Amino acid sequence: MSTRSRRRWIELSLTLASPFVLLAIWEALSRTGAIDRRFWPEPTSLLGTFWELLREDDLLGDIRISTLRILGGFMLGAIPGIFLGLAMGLFWPVRVFVMPIAAAIYAVPKIAVLPLVIIAFGTGEASKLAIVALSIFFLVVLNTMAGVLQIDRSFRDVARNLGASPFQTFVTVALPGALPSIFTGLRLALGFALIVIVGAEFLSPRKGGIGDLIWQSWQIYAIEKMFVGLIITGVMGWALTLALDLIERFALPWKPVDS
Amino acid sequence: MPTMNPSIIATQTEPRIASTPRDRATPSLKTGVLVGSGASISLTGVGRRFDTPAGPLDAIKDVSLSVAPGEFCVIVGPSGCGKTTLLRILADLDHPTSGEVNLARNDGTLPTNAMVFQGRSIFPWLTVTQNVSYGLTLRGLPRRERNAVAADLLETVGLAKVGASYPHQLSEGMRQRVSIARALAVDPDILLMDEPFGALDEQTRFLLQEELLRIWERTRKTVVFITHSIDEAITLADQIIVMSAQPGTVKAVLTVPFARPRALTDIRADSAFAPLFNEIWGLLRDEVLLARSQQEGARL
Numbered sequence: 001m002s003t004r005s006r007r008r009w010i011e012l013s014l015t016l017a018s019p020f021v022l023l024a025i026w027e028a029l030s031r032t033g034a035i036d037r038r039f040w041p042e043p044t045s046l047l048g049t050f051w052e053l054l055r056e057d058d059l060l061g062d063i064r065i066s067t068l069r070i071l072g073g074f075m076l077g078a079i080p081g082i083f084l085g086l087a088m089g090l091f092w093p094v095r096v097f098v099m100p101i102a103a104a105i106y107a108v109p110k111i112a113v114l115p116l117v118i119i120a121f122g123t124g125e126a127s128k129l130a131i132v133a134l135s136i137f138f139l140v141v142l143n144t145m146a147g148v149l150q151i152d153r154s155f156r157d158v159a160r161n162l163g164a165s166p167f168q169t170f171v172t173v174a175l176p177g178a179l180p181s182i183f184t185g186l187r188l189a190l191g192f193a194l195i196v197i198v199g200a201e202f203l204s205p206r207k208g209g210i211g212d213l214i215w216q217s218w219q220i221y222a223i224e225k226m227f228v229g230l231i232i233t234g235v236m237g238w239a240l241t242l243a244l245d246l247i248e249r250f251a252l253p254w255k256p257v258d259s
Numbered sequence: 260m261p262t263m264n265p266s267i268i269a270t271q272t273e274p275r276i277a278s279t280p281r282d283r284a285t286p287s288l289k290t291g292v293l294v295g296s297g298a299s300i301s302l303t304g305v306g307r308r309f310d311t312p313a314g315p316l317d318a319i320k321d322v323s324l325s326v327a328p329g330e331f332c333v334i335v336g337p338s339g340c341g342k343t344t345l346l347r348i349l350a351d352l353d354h355p356t357s358g359e360v361n362l363a364r365n366d367g368t369l370p371t372n373a374m375v376f377q378g379r380s381i382f383p384w385l386t387v388t389q390n391v392s393y394g395l396t397l398r399g400l401p402r403r404e405r406n407a408v409a410a411d412l413l414e415t416v417g418l419a420k421v422g423a424s425y426p427h428q429l430s431e432g433m434r435q436r437v438s439i440a441r442a443l444a445v446d447p448d449i450l451l452m453d454e455p456f457g458a459l460d461e462q463t464r465f466l467l468q469e470e471l472l473r474i475w476e477r478t479r480k481t482v483v484f485i486t487h488s489i490d491e492a493i494t495l496a497d498q499i500i501v502m503s504a505q506p507g508t509v510k511a512v513l514t515v516p517f518a519r520p521r522a523l524t525d526i527r528a529d530s531a532f533a534p535l536f537n538e539i540w541g542l543l544r545d546e547v548l549l550a551r552s553q554q555e556g557a558r559l
Contacts, residue, residue: 152379152380154376154377154378154379154380155380155382157347157352157374157376157380158374158376158380158382158393158441159397160352161350161351161352161372161373161374162373162393162394162397162441162445163394163397163398163445164397165397168397172382172393172396172397173382176382176384176385177384179384252384253425254383254384254385254386254425254426254427255383255427256427
């Protein structure tokens with residue numbers, strides 16, 4: 001076996017082992033009574049709770065609701081964000097005009113403006129999509145802009161020298177050149193979207209979603225259900241990131257795969 | 260191989276007198292590589308001034324030179340002497356702030372040019388074939404025709420097998436070949452080359468010089484080539500222009516006497532090589548020292 005493929009095997013095993021090691025430690029501590037079982041029920045007991053939630057409560061429904069909110073808000077925020085970011089990277093007046101607004105709003109914790117979003121969009125689905133879109137918009141904008149700005153000047157010169165129109169330069173240089181940065185922004189945005197949607201669901205009782213499940217379980221002291229909700233949130237984040245990675249690999253076949 | 264003493268034809272402000280027409284082998288018309296219609300370059304008193312926070316800065320000043328149709332002209336000079344600025348002006352990527360630039364085809368129409376850039380300039384997001392045919396894509400040529408041109412050129416530069424690869428899978432030398440093929444693909448009248456082999460190791464550099472000479476023999480385009488290497492200048496050029504430290508001006512114009520087609524080994528074995536090398540280094544040495552003290556001064 002070559003050193004390279006051996007290393008890949010070790011990598012894969014370590015990656016798969018890491019969550020189980022954590023769970024095993026937790027299980028051991030909980031069973032021995034080193035930590036309070038009422039607040040830290042052992043992971044194996046959560047399996048039963050998980051099954052129960054699937055059969056008796058609508059766990060899949062909650063997952064679906066949260067996922068749709070994330071994806072919908074993501075599209076609403078990311079697509080215009082990419083366009084604005086490209087415009088800011090290419091045209092300095094746009095950049096100079098938008099930058100102060102972007103820098104200021106970017107720094108505000110988005111969950112803090114949820115009351116305003118509710119005033120504007122009501123307590124239904126629209127406000128959920130809006131808060132997710134809002135929370136990722138400027139993140140995508142700034143990363144896209146940075147991506148355009150870091151494109152080597154010689155690439156634009158090549159395009160100009162070979163007779164590219166401004167639109168051709170946009171399509172053949174700015175967009176593909178900024179794509180790696182755009183994906184970095186999208187990956188960060190995915191994390192933000194998850195944080196914000198769970199927070200928003202805490203604050204909108206009985207409207208479904210994983211956040212709602214976690215909060216309601218806590219309210220009635222159903223600690224095990226709450227833990228299942230937390231773990232599901234983690235798995236959702238992991239799965240969405242994985243999906244984005246796959247899309248990235250498809251969109252950027254030219255990018256060397258690292259490690 | 261005729262050997263004659265290299266001589267300075269013109270210095271600084273004297274305009275260069277029209278070069279004597281050389282006998283040329285009839286260029287062969289191979290597929291994909293078309294013969295340029297022969298464009299001449301003439302600069303008169305060209306200057307480029309940049310506004311910097313420290314005040315106006317003349318990158319080049321009062322540059323006059325002329326390049327005959329089908330001539331291979333090499334510019335050597337110390338770092339920061341404005342060679343790249345000069346080339347960017349010829350490529351119409353920059354404009355002079357004084358003087359006159361005249362580019363003309365034999366029939367009086369405006370010539371086209373393509374530039375081979377310094378360092379990393381092939382698009383990492385395009386395959387080798389897509390990079391080479393990029394200029395043709397911009398012109399809306401159908402894919403089939405584009406690919407045919409690209410395939411021919413890749414064959415010419417010895418990269419026939421890597422058309423579907425991405426640049427990160429290639430060596431630096433291969434990437435520079437792609438860059439040259441991309442410039443040739445649009446069949447320009449004038450080929451502008453900005454230190455195309457600067458980042459390569461010496462052996463790869465020799466190979467690419469040989470290849471460039473071979474391609475040029477076939478196409479006989481007007482070439483303006485920038486380099487730091489005196490050796491490279493002598494190997495490739497009909498005419499060598501030695502530039503001074505900043506502000507860059509023409510310090511001397513030399514004619515390289517070696518016959519065409521050339522072989523690297525013949526040139527080095529020729530008794531005229533060493534005197535020519537010494538003459539250029541003699542001209543350059545003071546300028547390099549001056550450029551160095553300028554840069555050290557700027558750093559303080």
